[in-house]
Amino acid sequence: xxxxxxxxxxxxxxxxxxxxxxxxxxxxxxxxxxxxxxxxxxxxxxxxxxxxxxxxxxxxxxxxxxxxxxxxxxxxxxxxxxxxxxxxxxxxxxxxxxxxxxxxxxxxxxxxxxxxxxxxxxxxxxxxxxxxxxxxxxxxxxxxxxxxxxxxxxxxxxxxxxxxxxxxxxxxxxxxxxxxxxxxxxxxxxxxxxxxxxxxxxxxxxxxxxxxxxxxxxxxxxxxxxxxxxxxxxxxxxxxxxxxxxxxxxxxxxxxxxxxxxxxxxxxxxxxxxxxxxxxxxxxxxxxxxxxxxxxxxxxxxxxxxxxxxxxxxxxxxxxxxxxxxxxxxxxxxxxxx
Amino acid sequence: xxxxxxxxxxxxxxxxxxxxxxxxxxxxxxxxxxxxxxxxxxxxxxxxxxxxxxxxxxxxxxxxxxxxxxxxxxxxxxxxxxxxxxxxxxxxxxxxxxxxxxxxxxxxxxxxxxxxxxxxxxxxxxxxxxxxxxxxxxxxxxxxxxxxxxxxxxxxxxxxxxxxxxxxxxxxxxxxxxxxxxxxxxxxxxxxxxxxxxxxxxxxxxxxxxxxxxxxxxxxxxxxxxxxxxxxxxxxxxxxxxxxxxxxxxxxxxxxxxxxxxxxxxxxxxxxxxxxxxxxxxxxx
Numbered sequence: 001x002x003x004x005x006x007x008x009x010x011x012x013x014x015x016x017x018x019x020x021x022x023x024x025x026x027x028x029x030x031x032x033x034x035x036x037x038x039x040x041x042x043x044x045x046x047x048x049x050x051x052x053x054x055x056x057x058x059x060x061x062x063x064x065x066x067x068x069x070x071x072x073x074x075x076x077x078x079x080x081x082x083x084x085x086x087x088x089x090x091x092x093x094x095x096x097x098x099x100x101x102x103x104x105x106x107x108x109x110x111x112x113x114x115x116x117x118x119x120x121x122x123x124x125x126x127x128x129x130x131x132x133x134x135x136x137x138x139x140x141x142x143x144x145x146x147x148x149x150x151x152x153x154x155x156x157x158x159x160x161x162x163x164x165x166x167x168x169x170x171x172x173x174x175x176x177x178x179x180x181x182x183x184x185x186x187x188x189x190x191x192x193x194x195x196x197x198x199x200x201x202x203x204x205x206x207x208x209x210x211x212x213x214x215x216x217x218x219x220x221x222x223x224x225x226x227x228x229x230x231x232x233x234x235x236x237x238x239x240x241x242x243x244x245x246x247x248x249x250x251x252x253x254x255x256x257x258x259x260x261x262x263x264x265x266x267x268x269x270x271x272x273x274x275x276x277x278x279x280x281x282x283x284x285x286x287x288x289x290x291x292x293x294x295x296x297x298x299x300x301x302x303x304x305x306x307x308x309x310x311x312x313x314x315x316x317x318x319x320x321x322x323x324x325x326x327x328x329x330x331x332x333x334x335x336x337x338x
Numbered sequence: 339x340x341x342x343x344x345x346x347x348x349x350x351x352x353x354x355x356x357x358x359x360x361x362x363x364x365x366x367x368x369x370x371x372x373x374x375x376x377x378x379x380x381x382x383x384x385x386x387x388x389x390x391x392x393x394x395x396x397x398x399x400x401x402x403x404x405x406x407x408x409x410x411x412x413x414x415x416x417x418x419x420x421x422x423x424x425x426x427x428x429x430x431x432x433x434x435x436x437x438x439x440x441x442x443x444x445x446x447x448x449x450x451x452x453x454x455x456x457x458x459x460x461x462x463x464x465x466x467x468x469x470x471x472x473x474x475x476x477x478x479x480x481x482x483x484x485x486x487x488x489x490x491x492x493x494x495x496x497x498x499x500x501x502x503x504x505x506x507x508x509x510x511x512x513x514x515x516x517x518x519x520x521x522x523x524x525x526x527x528x529x530x531x532x533x534x535x536x537x538x539x540x541x542x543x544x545x546x547x548x549x550x551x552x553x554x555x556x557x558x559x560x561x562x563x564x565x566x567x568x569x570x571x572x573x574x575x576x577x578x579x580x581x582x583x584x585x586x587x588x589x590x591x592x593x594x595x596x597x598x599x600x601x602x603x604x605x606x607x608x609x610x611x612x613x614x615x616x617x618x619x620x621x622x623x
Binding site for chain 1: 361463464466467468470471472474475476478479480483555559562563566567569579582586589590593596597599600603604607608610611612615
């Protein structure tokens with residue numbers, strides 16, 4: 001195990017290094033002079049030179065890359081041009097909201113996707129199977145921004161069942177202020193027993209979380225179905241049938257646990273994808289997460305902020321991948337040999 | 339003990355058709371309709387000039403009717419005509435992205451898979467780095483850097499898409515490379531480039547082709563998302579994501595402006611997914 005751990009960690013470090021270099025390269029390609037963007041259109045030549053010197057834009061590229069890496073490791077992710085705050089602080093503020101939204105979406109996806117996958121595998125080739133397969137393919141084919149607009153129009157603006165936008169009713173900040181521990185509103189409200197904010201957050205969460213859940217739910221249902229069908233054609237399933245277990249029991253009591261292994265590793269991979277898919281949904285529902293921050297940064301060509309968001313999501317993806325591989329290495333020793 | 343009698347199937351054309359996964363057929367038919375709509379748009383669109391920059395201010399935002407099946411948009415253009423022309427933009431992007439990233443990925447993958455050793459390590463580590471960026475994220479960053487246009491969308495998505503094919507081809511090619519017929523070709527003194535081209539490549543392509551048809555939907559969705567964010571096609575091009583963006587503030591009052599382009603994206607992505615899923619089921623049988 002230690003050798004596998006070291007090799008896998010080494011690979012992850014290498015990928016993160018590559019991600020940093022690639023982000024730096026993309027950042028340098030952004031049109032417009034960051035010094036002009038920071039100093040403003042009315043800046044004098046001296047102010048511009050000062051800004052250039054401050055951002056180190058006069059140095060050769062390799063030196064800039066080296067400084068960039070050094071600053072990143074030292075915790076300095078640059079200063080956002082549009083909020084004028086350290087990018088790291090901005091990300092720390094925006095990320096928990098995204099995590100809350102995507103977390104809720106993934107829970108919905110698992111709760112809906114796994115039973116649907118079981119039902120499809122149980123009635124393979126029959127009507128329930130076909131309808132699960134078709135609806136899961138519909139779920140992965142729907143454009144999220146359009147679904148977000150449609151649900152918002154029908155269920156929020158139209159029927160008024162859910163709030164139109166935001167994370168919770170802002171007026172509650174005065175009547176029942178929230179103490180922050182994790183910065184994830186729903187979690188903080190739960191552990192401090194702040195029911196007004198908790199219920200408000202949950203009702204604001206429903207629509208955007210449902211939209212983001214569509215894709216992972218479809219993939220989870222397909223994966224559960226495929227893994228169950230494969231697992232229930234193995235020898236142990238034949239033995240269980242010979243012992244008199246019914247088909248449903250074979251699937252849920254014996255085949256489900258090994259079949260969930262690939263499903264869980266899938267969830268980790270879908271996590272980063274859902275964060276980015278969430279960008280579009282956050283924009284529609286005005287959710288104060290990474291997506292809204294990224295959209296504002298793109299609009300103002302805020303290079304350090306764009307680089308920060310890109311880097312954060314890419315690193316999250318690497319970590320999620322690593323966690324899955326290590327977990328599988330623990331569960332299934334054969335993985336380590338690969 | 340005698341072996342149980344195997345059922346005998348005669349290969350009549352009808353049976354052969356029934357053997358093909360019905361999903362694959364359904365997907366192919368659906369996709370065929372979209373392709374036809376794209377090819378014939380100038381002739382079947384009720385108001386072909388509305389696919390471009392024509393404006394009819396007096397007919398703005400008319401609800402669906404006999405004259406305008408899908409209604410009209412903010413400047414009075416026929417939404418049905420624009421949806422039909424939009425199929426051209428979306429399919430053009432999908433074909434271009436899949437061709438560019440497919441070819442690049444397959445070449446790198448087959449080299450990595452056959453050569454092995456350090457060449458494989460280098461190529462696979464580079465694909466790992468690109469795979470760490472979710473496609474929409476890296477396309478987003480690139481699309482900000484380049485000027486917004488259809489070409490930008492194609493370049494940005496292709497850059498993020500090729501590593502999947504490189505990785506898939508490499509894993510198939512490395513197992514093909516250990517097969518007997520490759521060994522015998524090597525023993526006969528066939529030069530390595532020719533072995534790759536004649537023996538390894540053709541035998542590694544099937545899974546990639548299935549993956550390409552599965553990914554068509556993903557490319558369409560990513561392209562629509564970039565255009566929705568204003569980083570892709572712009573006026574007067576008919577593009578579904580752009581149409582949704584331009585009409586989104588009107589959704590509550592004039593639902594048809596947003597609903598039909600969105601449905602067009604859904605149907606096209608769905609047809610790619612159904613076709614790919616059917617092909618994969620057929621392949622794994």
